[in-house]
Amino acid sequence: MSFVNIINLLGGLGLFLFGMKYMSEGLNRVAGNKMKDLLEKLTRNRFKGFLLGVLVTAIIQSSSATTVMIMGFLNAGIMDLFQATGVIIGANIGTTITAVLIAIDVSAIAPICIFVGTVMMMFCKKQSQKYIGQIILGFGVLFFGLKYMSGSEAMGVLKTSASFQSFITKADNPLLGLLIGFAMCSVLQSSSASIGVLQALAMTGAELMPMKFAIYLIIGINVGSAMPLFLSAIGAKTNAKRAAVIYFMFDFVGMLIFTPLAMFVPQYMQWITTLSDNGSVQVAIAHIIFKVVTAVFLLPFVPLLVKFSEIIIKPKEHDTRLRFEFIDTKVDDNPVTISLQIGSEVERMARIVRMNFCVACESFLKMDDSQKHTISENEELINWLNHHISDYMITVTSRQLTPEVSEYIGKLFHVITDLERIGDHALNLMERIETAKSNDLVFTKQGLDEFKQIYELDLELLDRSIGAFLNKQLTDDEEHQLHYIEDTIDYLTLQAQDNHVKRLREKKCHTASGVIFTKALQDLERVGDHSYNIAWAARIDKKLIRQI
Incomplete structure (x- = not known):
């Protein structure tokens, strides 16, 4: 892979990340306040909170953003940790929508989206219409970057790279895959973006992203998705830190479920490959299964997740204003x-x-x-x-x-x-x-x-x-x-x-x-x-x- 190919790959990746972030910001501006109102009102039941987490994250396209929003609600006392946990679990499923959109591959309409979005942002007078234009423009840039990444001048050159072919053919080390996936997501700060990179490589050719190795990358990416939350939790209140721990616990439990499955049940990867010949679709399916199965497994154990997070993040003495300053409940009866x-x-x-x-x-x-x-x-x-x-x-x-x-x-x-x-x-x-x-x-x-x-x-x-x-x-x-x-x-x-x-x-x-x-x-x-x-x-x- 030449220097020019690397530059083209980085340029495509930059467009992809910018488009995803720009589209997400536009969605937040259009639907953010309504989503916040829904979150405040409809999270009393863990199952309703779960469904709401799926909905909100599917709309704003970021489980991390949803969870950061939840952490803000916890800090403000709008909801408690039990309510927040159901939403966090649902958010992990909602974030898979991005992978589905990429798997469908609508890059052919990317130039049209870029044109329409730009026109709306430049000439529409209402702010709401400008935000819609931002969403369309971000969508177009995202898929334009994806197409550029997987093109013959970037990742496409890997088809003829003997060294890469040799590596990817032999790559089946679980630990290596987990570490690469974790590092990728920690750097890109987005599991959706990291999965998108895998899908872009798979679009170049399914043989460049075989499921036997991709499954470990997907697991590592999901575990690494907790890093932005841990950064957001720095200096936050106790319950907000616990929310970040719960988010990490979700993906960690998923790792404990799917790593042994991938190692000892090769039929699982073979089954996924039979569902589609498209490598990008295969990556999306594996990602969705990881999220859905983990969510179904953990949803009944929400009280245990909350209790475990409270054990890990212990409250400091007087770390909250919610206490008496003058009343001593142990005082005498005077x-x-x-x-x-x-x-x-x-x-x-x-x-x-x-x-x-x-x-x-x-x-x-x-x-x-x-x-x-x-x-x-x-x-x-x-x-x-x-x-x-x-x-x-x-x-x-x-x-x-x-x-x-x-x-x-x-x-x-x-x-x-x-x-x-x-x-x-x-x-x-x-x-x-x-x-x-x-x-x-x-x-x-x-x-x-x-x-x-x-x-x-x-x-x-x-x-x-x-x-x-x-x-x-x-x-x-x-x-x-x-x-x-x-x-x-x-x-x-x-x-x-x-x-x-x-x-x-x-x-x-x-x-x-x-x-x-x-x-x-x-x-x-x-x-x-x-x-x-x-x-x-x-x-x-x-x-x-x-x-x-």
Whole structure:
């Protein structure tokens, strides 16, 4: 193989890798948000999660990308490790679609795809159409690179190479095949791309990629596909690292199943070769069988996979924010100590809720969703505190408490509920920002000014209400003032909604923008209600808790 042949091979490989990455990015942009919503909502059942993993990965064309997305959900607390495992197993099957497309060999239409995709990206005005053009262009470049790699000026020359023919004829060393496959995938950072290279070689001639050696390369490639996940897991939270381990365990178990099968049951490779004379199709079939059989074998053992990953990746002490900072569950039964600790933990929860609300409102005014991850992490902690403080207080109420402490803890149940709901509205606001940005919606300056005015009153009411509760003191005069602020918030919300209807009639704003704006106003109004609930709970002489 001459230097020119090597250069041509590398050029074709570069086009192939670029086309695959470009197409995958376009698919992610078109379907990514919808896929994320599906993943968030439909992963409670391991089998549904499995099917969803297959679907999502078949669409975005990357099991690594799907698993990295899952790791992000784990970090944000959107799903737990048990739910994620089913999706990861499904993702390993979904990634075989690339091999199927290559096996079909539609390289003849590659030039047309390149032309159509380029035209769409250059001349289409809508961003969604440009993304579709990116998908078509990537698809065309992928198959153009594949055709170039397998051409007579690149891999095709191997047909006449006596040294390569001698090597490939004698090559049947399992360890060598596994190591080459592992190294190839570790370098290319994609199992689909690595399998594609094998298929390109097989297209040149089935004798250049005999199944007796290709099977070990395929197994090694699949094991090496975990490398990008391990790199993504560096610095991640414990569960994200465990997800990477589970992904590796999938392919490692597959290696344990298929390596002995290939070594001691040669009829297996012979059977695959009888299914098709096309070497590329044979590689695709072997790859699909590896993934499907391993998935079917492991799916019933999801709980064991999770448990094993937890044994391998042990949690470090205090490696998570999801813990009490002030409550000591082993503390003595001193009622005063108990009430002080619970009060401090609720104050911590209130600070986080306040921060989330401020960040969400300021982000809405700027239409900036860059803080979404921060909001999600804080929301995870708020929900954790809500549930665990409630559970602890239920335990505490079974003890002998003074009437004052008992009444105080009773009111705390209502306070943390209101705080948690304020946190929910902050998260709602961030989601409204994302919806507006994804649909290129804008808001009028008057509308944003109205939003800001209500937000500032909400913040004042929240701060004064929390302060009153923590001090356990709310005078009649202060209560009247806070009630006046709440009434003002209600009035301004109605006024802003009326002004919005007027702007719609005058066609100064879009209907879709108005829907989001109205919902955002409702979030602010509800925050005012929950804030005033907190202040009401500060009145020691009040026997009933006002609830909105």
